Amino acid sequence: MSVAGTNDAAPAVAPPARRGGRTLLLNILALAAGLLIWDGAVRLGAVGLPTPVEVLRQAAASIESGQLLRDALASLARVLSGFLLGVALAIPVGFLMGWYPTARALIEPYVQFFRTIPPLAIIPLAIVTMGIGEVPKVFVIFLAAFLTSVVATFQGVVSVDRTLINAARVLGARDATIFRRVVIPASTPFIMVGVRIGLGSAWATVVAAELIAAQSGLGFRMQQGQLYYDLPVIFVSLITIGLLGLVMDRIVIAADRRLTAWQEKA
Template identity: 45%
Template sequence: MAGRKETNAIAHICWAVFPFLCLILFWIFLRASGLMNPSLLPSPLEVMQTFWIQLTKGDLLINIIMSVQRVLFGLLLGMLLAVPVGFLIGWYRPVRRFVDPLINFFRALPPIALIPLVIVYLGIGELAKIVILFYASFFSAVIVMYEGMTQISPVYIRVARALGASDLEIFIKVMVPMTVPHMLTALRVALGVAWATLVAAELVAAQQGLGAMIQNASAFFDLRTIYLGIICIGILALLMDVALRHLSKRLVSWQDKAEA
């Protein structure tokens, strides 16, 4: 049994790594085939060399820490507000009718469009960057939350009412547990949006962070560092998403057993 688990784990890792190997091979092919100007496409080896130099002699580690810190702060603040608002909109239909157009209006606005206003009202400090990430996280998460609540089968509510449960008991004992998967999905969606918004957030006079590193490198046409920053953002976002997936499996495993 233990040997089979180890074999499955190795196979899973291989399947996860294989697409990235294909991507690297395609990258090498593009550079070697002459389809792209080699001066405009650094090789994977050159990017790795830049990574090592930035890690040992540069500020790569500090930039990673600053970006992760900003994303986590914006994400957590966005989720702290998105969860109760999502419950409120999903539970009370009149509130949903009133708030839904506003939510969709602001969700459609790109965070980068708000940067000038954020600078005017909040300056160029850390608060401004976190507010942009909060904005992006909140509106993406709240949509998932209340859409998830509206998809919960009304049969559960009817059964609970038939058994004499009050509205508060239905909300706490039926709606909240049934919404946990949607909370985790909202967290994953908000995480992806926060990372996608990071570069825009760090446009606000950031001196450190992966987005700031990319912006500074673009001013000097340093393509190796630009590629490095993009790859770091992708890897960090992927690792955090994988961690959330494993957390989701643990927290909602009871649902699979119940359905079985």
């Protein structure tokens, strides 16, 4: 007697190339729909915003004058400096906290304390103590990226299945080998999540820092647009920030897929 359903064909799984093409098509359709809704809402008078065409004209003028490139490079340099420094320090500190209880007891209170203080609240203090140059801007970005990444790394280490660690010890592996071959790979997905969140925090922080004290950058340009009620300038800066953040996030995702190729994902 056959069991019902045993002869049913398994659901077909689309190849990665086809899934990628479908995702890209959906992304394009979503973007087109968003632009149409935006343009329609403005033309009907529902919102007092510039039309997509007006924003596009402002973007073309800013690109032609070189202003948009200078502002984008200034903000990007600040974000990369603070973000990379924050992540580079957060990963070893997070491993230290997760692997050694003594280090956790000594470091965790400071991490949790500063996590309750928004990095934006540090900006006035940073400007007063470090001046209005690049150092305070990079510092607050560093702090935002560090606090996010260190917690994610720490959580990744403490979430490693103890069975894997015990099995490695039974097989005669030393702590250094266990850490390198078991703990680091198992906590990498957590680390990459922290890196992605830290990247978003870095962009949010640099824009706030440039709004307070800067002579260049996308946040500074948004402030100038606000002073003169130049909405297309504000929109161009906002869209540029979103595009730069999206590109950087996709780079992090690509690195995540490469580093966690062993993990099953949907």
